[in-house]
Amino acid sequence: xxxxSPHAGSQLVDLCAVLLLLTCFxxxxxxxxxxxxxxxxxxxxxxxxxxxxxxFLTGIHHIYIAAALTILIKVFVIPRILKKVIERLxxxxxxxxxxxxxxxxxxxxxxxxxxxxxTQPIIPLGYLLTRDSLAIALAIVLIGFFTMIAxxxxxxxxxxxxxxxxxxxLGATAAAYGMPLIVELGVFxxxxxxxxxxxxxxxxxxxxxxxxxxxxxxxxxx
Amino acid sequence: MNLAMAVVIVQxxxxxxxxxxxxxxxxxxKARLQCRRGxxxxxxxxxxxxxxxxxxxxxxxxxxxxxxxxxxxxxxTLAAGLLVPIFVSQNPFNFAGNVIxxxxxxxxxxxxxxxxxLDAGSAFGGMGxxxxxxxxxxxxxxMMLSIFAIALTxxxxxxxxxxHKTALMxxxxxxxxxxxxxxxxxxxxxxxETGRVPVDNPATHxxxxxxxxxxxxxxxxxxxxxxxxxxxxxxxxxxxxxxxxFAPWGIATSVTPAKVAVGMVVYVVKVSAxxxxxxxxxxxxxxxxxxxxxELLGAAFxxxxxxxxxxxxxxx
Numbered sequence: 001x002x003x004x005s006p007h008a009g010s011q012l013v014d015l016c017a018v019l020l021l022l023t024c025f026x027x028x029x030x031x032x033x034x035x036x037x038x039x040x041x042x043x044x045x046x047x048x049x050x051x052x053x054x055x056f057l058t059g060i061h062h063i064y065i066a067a068a069l070t071i072l073i074k075v076f077v078i079p080r081i082l083k084k085v086i087e088r089l090x091x092x093x094x095x096x097x098x099x100x101x102x103x104x105x106x107x108x109x110x111x112x113x114x115x116x117x118x119t120q121p122i123i124p125l126g127y128l129l130t131r132d133s134l135a136i137a138l139a140i141v142l143i144g145f146f147t148m149i150a151x152x153x154x155x156x157x158x159x160x161x162x163x164x165x166x167x168x169x170l171g172a173t174a175a176a177y178g179m180p181l182i183v184e185l186g187v188f189x190x191x192x193x194x195x196x197x198x199x200x201x202x203x204x205x206x207x208x209x210x211x212x213x214x215x216x217x218x219x220x221x222x
Numbered sequence: 223m224n225l226a227m228a229v230v231i232v233q234x235x236x237x238x239x240x241x242x243x244x245x246x247x248x249x250x251x252k253a254r255l256q257c258r259r260g261x262x263x264x265x266x267x268x269x270x271x272x273x274x275x276x277x278x279x280x281x282x283x284x285x286x287x288x289x290x291x292x293x294x295x296x297x298x299t300l301a302a303g304l305l306v307p308i309f310v311s312q313n314p315f316n317f318a319g320n321v322i323x324x325x326x327x328x329x330x331x332x333x334x335x336x337x338x339x340l341d342a343g344s345a346f347g348g349m350g351x352x353x354x355x356x357x358x359x360x361x362x363x364x365m366m367l368s369i370f371a372i373a374l375t376x377x378x379x380x381x382x383x384x385x386h387k388t389a390l391m392x393x394x395x396x397x398x399x400x401x402x403x404x405x406x407x408x409x410x411x412x413x414x415e416t417g418r419v420p421v422d423n424p425a426t427h428x429x430x431x432x433x434x435x436x437x438x439x440x441x442x443x444x445x446x447x448x449x450x451x452x453x454x455x456x457x458x459x460x461x462x463x464x465x466x467x468f469a470p471w472g473i474a475t476s477v478t479p480a481k482v483a484v485g486m487v488v489y490v491v492k493v494s495a496x497x498x499x500x501x502x503x504x505x506x507x508x509x510x511x512x513x514x515x516x517e518l519l520g521a522a523f524x525x526x527x528x529x530x531x532x533x534x535x536x537x538x
Contacts, residue, residue: 018399029521102520109524116535
């Protein structure tokens, strides 16, 4: 256990979680594909910092391993895969979206309020240290989901998916001080495989339609 | 009573004397970052003095609004500045209005500037006015909400009470995340409202991009000097709100000579540091396309909204 008072510790965790949420908004407002990927890497770094902070404050050691894996896979490996994919594409920014950016930001603001409203009854039941992060985690999951709906390019949809996964990880850390290590390992493996599959899928999409706009998939032909 | 009078007079003197220095400092930082020597930081004083000596030219098609606007803008901006605690946390003018009065005094100046831009009937003036109206309407809610997020922590909309309580760290509910978010949102609004780079470029008269300069295009002589000076005061008011409402530490919490001296020095240092930051931002970022400005201000609005929401959820 640390020498820090639980109140100061809880405020630090809150601060980290808020930074995670802010990077979500930056992703929603960002048009450049490579910047979206960079922001996702930054978000994962904040996530690892949050996890390490929780591990330090609670003395639960296996969260450190999860934090290290987060840095390895989500800060380095997956962004590199996505960067490789983007390099091959003929577009660097997303100009047409299903929902434009100002409206998207407002919807995300509403999603945050909804997340806070939903978690309000259960927050007092949680652990003292991370209980506020649960609301933020739910908000991040919802925003990730919204990003997948609002964007058309396969790469940004993948970023949305990964943001959702980050939210779930934060939620698990917030609600239960992390999942058992074996489950965490499985999840990391899944995310890595998902990243690889989307990389290959985007290549195929680019070859077949000369675009990574997933809405072209609705006009499949023989 | 005399003490309060003295504080007010010194505050007016500072509000009048500092803006050209701040403008000069920003220009100097930009010049240094572009590997130029740049004009002296005192150059804006000389510019103002020169403009005051020149004879103004007023178009024969304009109405009284055109000649009244410089005085209205100047005095409303100065009055707004008097509501903000600058070096003493208990501002003697705090009875006169709270943060809502501050916002609307600044809006009054903007409104008359928009009218004056339309009044001369030139195409550029009207274009500048319409753009300024867009920016002002989008910036105002974000500005209100971000100050309200801070007002909630102190339990008062009176700026002096907020600053006093925050400086002493008593009677307030602290939570860093909402505070930071409100600060970032307010900073974006300050850049937009004072016509700095991501929204407007004060250094150019390119017709496609200018906003604030387009409205001033018909002005000359002492009218132009007053409006430029008022723009400087407006910038200083925004920087003062950032420096004192969001980070008031160092301000004099009681009127004793030593504390006031420290408060003044700390204030000038804080405001100069913010001016340096603005200079760096202006050198690092390109001006946004006009149609992207709502995205930036929308993000600021969302940030300040979240700051309010976080205040309610995180305090428990």
